[in-house]
Amino acid sequence: MSEPLFVAEALTKRYGSGAAEVVAVRDVSLSVAPGEIVLIMGPSGSGKTTLLLMLGALLRPTAGKLWVRSTLVSGLPERKLPDVRLRQFGFVFQDFNLLSALSALENVAVVAELAGIGGGQARKRAAHLLGELGLGARLHFLPEKLSGGEKQRVALARALINDPAVVLADEPTANLDSKIGREIMRLLQRVAREQGRGVVIVSHDQRLKETADRVLWLEDGQFKAMVTMAVDPVCGMAVEREGAPTAEGKDQTYFFCSRGCRDEFLAERLEAVAPR
Amino acid sequence: MLRLALRNLFQSRVRLGASAGGVALALLLILALDAVVAGMERQLTAYIDGSGADIIVAQGGVRNMHMAASTMNRSVRSRVRALPGVAAVTPIQYATNMVTVGEHRHLAYIIGLPRDAAMGLPPRIVAGVAVPRRGEAVIDRSVAETAGLRLGDEVKILGMELTVAGLAEGTASLVNSVAFIAKDDFLRARGDGSTVSFLMVRVTPDANPVAVAASIEALAGDVTAQPRASFSAEERKVVKDMSADVLTIMNLVGLLIGLAVMALTIYTATLARRKEYGVLKALGARSGQLYRAVLWQAAVSVMLGLGLAVGATLLLAIALPRLEPNLTLELTGGSLLKVSGAALLIAGVAALLPIRQIVALDPAQVFRGGGR
Ligand SMILES: Nc1ncnc2c1ncn2[C@@H]1O[C@H](COP(=O)(O)OP(=O)(O)OP(=O)(O)O)[C@@H](O)[C@H]1O
Numbered sequence: 001m002s003e004p005l006f007v008a009e010a011l012t013k014r015y016g017s018g019a020a021e022v023v024a025v026r027d028v029s030l031s032v033a034p035g036e037i038v039l040i041m042g043p044s045g046s047g048k049t050t051l052l053l054m055l056g057a058l059l060r061p062t063a064g065k066l067w068v069r070s071t072l073v074s075g076l077p078e079r080k081l082p083d084v085r086l087r088q089f090g091f092v093f094q095d096f097n098l099l100s101a102l103s104a105l106e107n108v109a110v111v112a113e114l115a116g117i118g119g120g121q122a123r124k125r126a127a128h129l130l131g132e133l134g135l136g137a138r139l140h141f142l143p144e145k146l147s148g149g150e151k152q153r154v155a156l157a158r159a160l161i162n163d164p165a166v167v168l169a170d171e172p173t174a175n176l177d178s179k180i181g182r183e184i185m186r187l188l189q190r191v192a193r194e195q196g197r198g199v200v201i202v203s204h205d206q207r208l209k210e211t212a213d214r215v216l217w218l219e220d221g222q223f224k225a226m227v228t229m230a231v232d233p234v235c236g237m238a239v240e241r242e243g244a245p246t247a248e249g250k251d252q253t254y255f256f257c258s259r260g261c262r263d264e265f266l267a268e269r270l271e272a273v274a275p276r
Numbered sequence: 277m278l279r280l281a282l283r284n285l286f287q288s289r290v291r292l293g294a295s296a297g298g299v300a301l302a303l304l305l306i307l308a309l310d311a312v313v314a315g316m317e318r319q320l321t322a323y324i325d326g327s328g329a330d331i332i333v334a335q336g337g338v339r340n341m342h343m344a345a346s347t348m349n350r351s352v353r354s355r356v357r358a359l360p361g362v363a364a365v366t367p368i369q370y371a372t373n374m375v376t377v378g379e380h381r382h383l384a385y386i387i388g389l390p391r392d393a394a395m396g397l398p399p400r401i402v403a404g405v406a407v408p409r410r411g412e413a414v415i416d417r418s419v420a421e422t423a424g425l426r427l428g429d430e431v432k433i434l435g436m437e438l439t440v441a442g443l444a445e446g447t448a449s450l451v452n453s454v455a456f457i458a459k460d461d462f463l464r465a466r467g468d469g470s471t472v473s474f475l476m477v478r479v480t481p482d483a484n485p486v487a488v489a490a491s492i493e494a495l496a497g498d499v500t501a502q503p504r505a506s507f508s509a510e511e512r513k514v515v516k517d518m519s520a521d522v523l524t525i526m527n528l529v530g531l532l533i534g535l536a537v538m539a540l541t542i543y544t545a546t547l548a549r550r551k552e553y554g555v556l557k558a559l560g561a562r563s564g565q566l567y568r569a570v571l572w573q574a575a576v577s578v579m580l581g582l583g584l585a586v587g588a589t590l591l592l593a594i595a596l597p598r599l600e601p602n603l604t605l606e607l608t609g610g611s612l613l614k615v616s617g618a619a620l621l622i623a624g625v626a627a628l629l630p631i632r633q634i635v636a637l638d639p640a641q642v643f644r645g646g647g648r
């Protein structure tokens with residue numbers, strides 16, 4: 001077993017204080033090995049994004065430790081963190097967060113420039129990487145001119161440009177149709193299997209389970225066993241049985257993430273019974 | 277970081293227009309006010325500056341014309357003329373009075389000119405004669421236009437009915453004008469033949485006006501002799517001291533409003549990108565790099581705005597005098613330096629304010645909006 005890329009020890013994040021206090025993540029420990037894909041799932045608001053931000057040194061934990069190799073990152077002063085963010089982690093944000101005034105190419109190149117690579121060299125590297133991700137014809141497009149899947153690939157290229165040891169991706173397939181979603185997953189798989197990086201993915205999406213080496217369930221800010229979950233037959237999301245909208249089938253009960261999915265499910269069944 | 281700053285600025289025409297336009301309007305306000313004041317100052321001394329004299333000699337202690345009276349014995353003239361380094365001397369009579377046309381009264385410096393005056397003449401003549409004979413007057417064209425006067429019409433100056441024999445240009449400001457009459461008429465109305473008000477002195481090409489002025493003062497006793505530029509400066513100073521408070525306050529208020537509008541424009545433009553700068557920080561940007569990006573953005577906005585404002589001021593300087601001939605705008609280097617310096621400084625501060633917060637926060641707090 002190779003040495004882990006990072007080790008998180010009992011990370012806790014508290015937002016606010018007093019009556020308004022929210023404990024978003026509670027005592028979570030995790031380590032990731034090179035080439036490993038870890039999937040973190042959990043209901044909305046369970047603390048997934050908060051955890052991922054702490055792992056990427058973008059949010060200081062209230063308590064706990066984050067080690068990257070032999071460095072205690074959670075103890076570093078702010079002025080040392082840019083290097084960690086640039087070289088150790090590549091972050092893919094929940095809503096892309098591309099810089100709206102920069103082209104696809106510039107969005108990727110600017111991060112290489114932040115790491116001290118000269119402008120021309122940075123652009124060459126960015127163009128090469130975007131080409132590999134199938135965006136060779138979109139280099140000079142502004143983000144607003146890109147489709148969701150294209151934006152996600154630009155975001156992925158941006159995360160990879162400085163050759164980080166770990167890629168952290170927050171809902172990388174949300175907002176994408178299933179074909180593009182699979183495509184993104186294949187890319188992340190390549191990042192782990194061929195390039196030996198650690199990949200941590202946060203998602204609601206059940207379909208990602210097949211690609212992951214490890215699936216963790218986060219609920220109320222803590223990792224829990226995945227037993228009480230059902231799969232929404234319409235959207236494929238994992239839902240807690242308790243409190244979920246349900247519909248009775250022939251010999252089973254279906255659970256849904258929302259009323260919308262249940263209504264859709266019922267409407268489809270009606271149509272199947274009485275086609276026009 | 278410069279590229280990011282430029283892209284941020286030029287991405288949308290609306291945003292660019294809003295920030296460069298906002299800055300331009302703010303700076304235009306300051307520059308135009310400065311130019312009006314500078315233009316007025318120049319007009320005030322246009323007569324002296326264009327008089328052709330190198331040195332102006334007055335009664336001891338008198339250093340300018342405005343609100344001053346100067347009386348010297350006639351004999352000073354010949355003593356000054358005899359000094360080495362003096363090429364020519366023209367004595368003039370001076371009083372502050374009115375040019376009256378029917379009901380209209382125009383405040384004016386009245387200059388009594390000898391027939392053979394070599395200096396102290398109207399700087400430019402647009403019609404008629406330059407040196408009035410007895411019974412004649414040369415007045416500023418704009419005064420004539422306002423009063424509906426033409427060559428040959430009558431005006432009243434120092435209580436005498438005189439015929440307009442010449443129209444001059446560049447001898448009027450918003451507050452007063454210069455009118456020229458014959459020395460003999462002047463003396464008939466005021467004083468006797470034994471005194472003069474000022475001596476206009478031209479020095480020989482090899483002489484130094486400062487040195488000659490000093491030797492005039494040493495020789496001629498109770499007189500004050502100043503090189504033309506000093507006399508002009510004194511004149512401006514006196515007028516400024518008298519009207520200063522209004523002008524200074526107006527100018528200062530304009531400066532403050534202009535700078536405030538500009539600061540707000542830059543602040544808003546930076547604030548609009550706050551989230552993106554947070555993302556940049558999350559990607560690994562250092563504080564210094566963030567500061568540099570916003571400072572570039574502010575600096576380029578100011579440059580663009582300043583360019584537009586200077587252009588607009590120059591256009592105003594051409595257009596306004598057509599509407600109001602006595603209103604001239606003069607854009608000075610000093611004003612430009614002051615405005616660009618202050619603008620860059622204030623814009624820098626205004627741009628740094630929204631970023632300073634970001635630098636102190638975890639990047640996640642910025643783009644998730646949780647850190648406010
Ligand atoms: N800046 C903040 N201030 C206060 N509370 C916050 C802040 N950010 C998140 N929270 C709270 O922390 C909890 C966890 O939020 P988080 O965004 O990590 O959940 P998530 O699992 O990523 O949800 P989703 O699946 O909807 O993205 C939520 O209850 C949220 O309201």
Ligand SMILES: [Mg+2]
Binds near residue numbers: 048049050094170
């Ligand atoms: Mg989330």
